[in-house]
Amino acid sequence: MASKRVSRRRVLKAAGAAAVGGASAVLGGDKALALSEVEGQQGAPAVVTNTQAGRRFRAFVKYSTAPPSVVELRARALEGRLIAVRTEAAQTCYTTVRQVLLPSANAPNQPGILGHGGVGIVEAVGPQATRVRVGDRVMVAFHAACGACHNCLWMRSDQCVNRGNATAVPIADLDGRTLMSADNTGMCELMIVQEEHAIPVFTSVSSVEISMLTCVGGAGLGMATTNVPVQIASDVVIFGAGPVGLSALQGAKIKGASRIIVVEPVPYRRDLAMKLGATHVLDPNQYKRTPRVRPANGFGRDDARFDDTLLDHIRELVKQPTDRYWAGGGRVGPDHIMEAAGGDQMPPKEPAGPDPTGITTLMQSWELCSRVGTATSCTVGQPENAFVQIPGSQFGDSARHWWVGTAGGTNDRRDTPRYVRLMETGQISMKALASRTYPLDQTREAYQVCADRTVVATVVTPNIT
Ligand SMILES: [Zn+2]
Ligand SMILES: [Zn+2]
Structure with a gap:
């Protein structure tokens, strides 16, 4: 760090001199003064x-x-x-x-x-x-x-x-x-x-x-309100209703999503998701996912590798009113997927999801997403030796967007004040999560x-x- 060191002795000495001279930055009885008074540096507004x-x-x-x-x-x-x-x-x-x-x-x-x-x-x-x-x-x-x-x-x-x-x-x-x-x-x-x-x-x-x-709340809100273009009347699926997922849910609601489907194994979390604006809550333990037998001529570009009754159910929930291609039809799956489940760090006392490694929900996020939609993940806990499998033919030439990680795109300095405003107006509740x-x-x-x-x-x- 290239900083000019200010010694305590010099600061205190200068503080004494400044007090006599009426320096303006003395605070709460501390011997404090503008830095420019100490080392002759100009324009430093800080207080020592x-x-x-x-x-x-x-x-x-x-x-x-x-x-x-x-x-x-x-x-x-x-x-x-x-x-x-x-x-x-x-x-x-x-x-x-x-x-x-x-x-x-x-x-x-x-x-x-x-x-x-x-x-x-x-x-x-x-x-x-x-x-x-x-x-x-x-x-x-x-x-x-x-x-x-x-x-x-x-x-x-x-x-x-x-x-x-x-x-x-x-x-x-x-x-x-x-x-x-x-x-x-x-x-x-x-x-x-x-x-x-x-x-x-x-x-x-x-x-x-x-x-x-x-961390958690900012990450969830960031998933839904920064990079990902959640538009009015879009369909959003959220995996996981912990603090990240419940924040993402509130962000999606503010952005005007019409259907918000939350997948969560813990009953009280599903209830809270409904209170915070989810339109549907699903228990992943009620569904089955099994690998498909590879056809003799191989999988086609868009073929699913798994029979997954959860994904089938969600596709049905978000089905468009028409499948006529010349009338706006043709979307398969929700517009936006937000993966906020992650891997289990320790066995929970409440019901666990079907895959404690968290890998399945990452793969489901990709598989479920509309071909022109976005999938975003903001989780940790997946084992280092576990891998997400996405067919190269889809990954290499798909219009799906995958936004990954950390704080979901939240820029704390830019976004915290606006998240706080949303709390002030009651548009989001972080109190419900604490x-x-x-x-x-x-x-x-x-x-x-x-x-x-x-x-x-x-x-x-x-x-x-
Ligand atoms: Zn954290
Ligand atoms: Zn930086």
Whole structure:
């Protein structure tokens, strides 16, 4: 990181001088002042509040082969673009349940805080931070959105490369071991992150509700409202009614989809999907999928490789009023498929789907999609040695679009404010997905019920006991 180092001694010395001279940026009794007063740098609007060094805070940390636990850390001084955010709410992403609940074969190289982002109040900023101010409420996104790297410039900030190891700097200490800044955070009283993760939110919507946008909710909304051209009266199928799928459902509804069909094995999740706007809910365990015997002359270009009664049923549900080609007919299958099921990280207590690897739903997404439609996936947990099979003759020359991954195209910096507006107007409800809140000491329990799938999602509120 090419930053000009500002020493604590010089800052404090300059702060004293600035106080005498009436510098404007003194905040809350901290010795803080405009950076330009310190090092003669011009135009830096940031505030230096290098008073975090030694501050003790608790966090849910993985530091050995044992599952993570709540420990006390000591903050380092804020350097560069680091900011310190007092955490109000952080959602427990299903992606990490194994990491949280099970011991690991190897200890991590460095201790690490768990979590995929959170929401809180900025308490201090490093000398080079410019995007947020002390006192701002911010969403700390799991993904950085630097706005400067190649992927950000090409409108895929969910693939921002200025993240994780690329920008890691020391943030805290644990018994002589150093914690580095990282994408993972949230399960802690204080989030110390690079400012490119933080998006100010100016709203009365609760932090618990906004915290659902970090990772899961933003990913689901992004699937339906960014890259994928969901149009009015289109037919949408969503595999999986967890927080990602239920967010995608709400996004599809806003975009004006007429039929929204949700495929989900857990009964209470199907009920919630109906409440949130699904037109049909289907239990995948009620259907059969069997490989077809290869005909003597081989499969044709569009031949299905499987007899799949679920897909047949969905095709029937979205059947057009006419199959006359000269009268607008000819579409087979829904316009848009959103795959939000993924692989099972752990056996759930609620009913599991037919394929715990998550590979079948990926293949069904392709097979079911209209030839001119889109299929998008935003899931993890598929085993590394499992492969999706799509006939090359279809993949090589098909008009189907496949949009894949990460945050479903959400650009947190661009999209969070508009998602928040949709919450303010009641057009989407993230409250419905945040089933329960837990104090920091019960972070493990919060992840456990998430792994069990007995709730849609849980939120940890680290500064509320
Ligand atoms: Zn996540
Ligand atoms: Zn970037």
